[in-house]
Amino acid sequence: MxxxxxxxxxxxxxxxxxxxxxxxxxxxxxxxxxxxxxxxxxxxxxxxxxxxxxxxxxxxxxxxxxxxxxxxxxxxxxxxxxxxxxxxxxxxxxxxxxxxxxxxxxxxxxNSYAGQYTGIGVEVTNNADYPVVDTVFPDSPAAKSGLRPGDVIIKIDGQDVHGQNSDQTSNLIRGKAGTTVLITVDRGGEHLDLPVVREPITIPSVRSVKLEGNVLYIRIYSFGDSTAADFDKALKDGLPGEKGVILDLRNDGGGFIDAAQNVISQFVSSGEAFELRDHSGHVDRHNVSGNPPAASIPVVVLVNANTASASEMVSGSLSAHHRAKLVGTVTFGKGSVQQDFPLPDGSDLHITIRRWFLPDGSSVEQKGLTPTVGAKLANPAEMYDAGKPELGHAKDTQLNAALQLLGVSSAA
Known part of the structure; x- marks a missing residue:
């Protein structure tokens, strides 16, 4: 969160x-x-x-x-x-x-860096009013209780959460395993009380599904410790025989730059993945690793307003190298790099230390990336759920637009 x-x-x-x-x-x-x-x-x-x-x-x-x-x-x-x-x-x-x-x-x-914590299994966006559920992780307590993407959280255990920041919301939702938290949501004007039992949560890093038309769909939820290995496996297992890849980075708030560099390197044969610049003007160029397994296969990346930071780095770099087309809405616009500095008492300074730039020298800071093909999703609950592929993607207009770019007429 x-x-x-x-x-x-x-x-x-x-x-x-x-x-x-x-x-x-x-x-x-x-x-x-x-x-x-x-x-x-x-x-x-x-x-x-x-x-x-x-x-x-x-x-x-x-x-x-x-x-x-x-x-x-x-x-x-x-x-x-x-x-x-x-x-x-x-x-x-x-x-x-x-x-x-x-x-x-x-x-x-x-714990969240490692993809593990005790809670209910959701990602939310905090705005000036109330937190909005972006992602409900498959098989999580939140999914079992009926929470949906797009639900507006108005109360947690009876406490109004108007104007709260992410940390405040997170602290109220998380707790000991086995305890129950009451989440009150506004869903289309209807207020619903949803009791959710907290459990140890392991956040999935990558999920992949083979779609119609020999298209490999890969969703990255966040760029964490296991992303590089999980993504490599998804490509290795799913790529043979496929005619295109859809990389879903919607609602992906970012993560580690080494994980982002690894993903870029799977699709780009040579050159710069991105560069980092510090306050003194020093430039640190990060190049792709070479010999990518998917150097020529067509790629479409799904993005939205919550595609941020490391996920913008991947989207922007693949686009700059003409290796992918972007479908969706303008991304978040975060072009900075943070680092943790643990202090002697166990506390931590988490501060901005660099800015990052795409291979063409451009920055996404405060402006984001503009998709090749603009496509809106009217209802967040209609986003394709890779954890429940049997539900299909008929209402996911952004995913269907990506399939059309790859020459596949969607009927799912």
């Missing part, structure tokens, strides 16, 4: 998420915030180990002193003050894709 993300490749061992050199840099950024000698042992994150040029330490010190001496309710713990201070530093960046996670929040994020 977080905002769409694109992360640098992780060091696999121990799930350490930051490169060694950048961990040192990150530690330097958090040092020297607090210069008053009164609390260095109690507030280790704020201890004066280095100077911070231009930082108004006097104002910060005075504010902390007032809270410590005069706050009416029980004095907040030093751990909470530390977390709040670092959270405030990140909020000062005015970047919606950079944020601070306390130890519990960070652990939940690690």
């Amino acid at each position: 977080p905002l769409p993300g694109l992360l640098v490749p992780r060091l696999r061992r121990g799930l350490a998420l930051a490169f060694v050199l950048l961990v040192g840099l990150g530690a330097g950024v958090t040092a020297g915030v607090y210069a008053d000698q009164a609390y260095p042992d109690q507030l280790p994150l704020l201890a004066p180990r280095a100077s911070a040029k231009g930082l108004d330490q006097a104002t910060f010190n005075r504010a902390l002193q007032i809270i410590h001496n005069d706050y009416y309710d029980p004095r907040p713990s030093y751990a909470n003050l530390s977390h709040g201070t670092v959270r405030g530093l990140v909020e000062g960046l005015n970047d919606r894709f950079s944020y601070y996670l306390d130890p519990a929040e960070y652990q939940r994020q690690l």
Whole structure:
């Protein structure tokens, strides 16, 4: 449920998420915030180990002193003050894709990177009003309870969720396995109370189905730890004899750039997949790996407004190399890269460190990708469900448009 993300490749061992050199840099950024000698042992994150040029330490010190001496309710713990201070530093960046996670929040994020958590099995988009269900994972508690894409969540356990952000919504929905959460939704003006029993959830990374006309359909839900291997297997098992590939990246909010690079490399023979640029102007070019198994087969990519970041990287790169046509609606428009910097107390800084660009030098930032063929889906519930292929795709206008591009007249 977080905002769409694109992360640098992780060091696999121990799930350490930051490169060694950048961990040192990150530690330097958090040092020297607090210069008053009164609390260095109690507030280790704020201890004066280095100077911070231009930082108004006097104002910060005075504010902390007032809270410590005069706050009416029980004095907040030093751990909470530390977390709040670092959270405030990140909020000062005015970047919606950079944020601070306390130890519990960070652990939940690690679980989501691995595609595992305890919840109900949905992806939602949070807007200014209420969360909207984008994806209901096959065989999940949400699917069993009757939740559908397009449902507007208005209450969770009786609590109105108007205006809540993704983390707040996620925290209310997730919980211990075996417990029940009551989800109240608005479905076409009708309010429905749906009790859902939380279970351990494993998010599917890739699902594939053979469609009519010898077309291989592959959906990527997110670019996670297992995506590269899962996608390779889907191609290896499904490609022989197929005349075209439909890659469905609708509602895919992104993930790891190494997974995105792997997918691009399955279809492009040579050249640049994408490039990364940091604040100093350094350019890091990422090329395809070569010898792709699907270098010549026609490809159509399905996209929508929730196709973001790593999925835009794949869509845009395949389009720039003239290896795929895009069908759907304009994509999200996220052209930045984030990285996790774990902190000593188990918390985490998740901040933007680079921008990414397509092989032609263009960026999707705040404008997205415009499809080759525009096609709208009137009802999100009509999106083809690869977990239930027996239901067909007769009402999925975007998928049917993709089939037509491949010369297949859909009758499903």
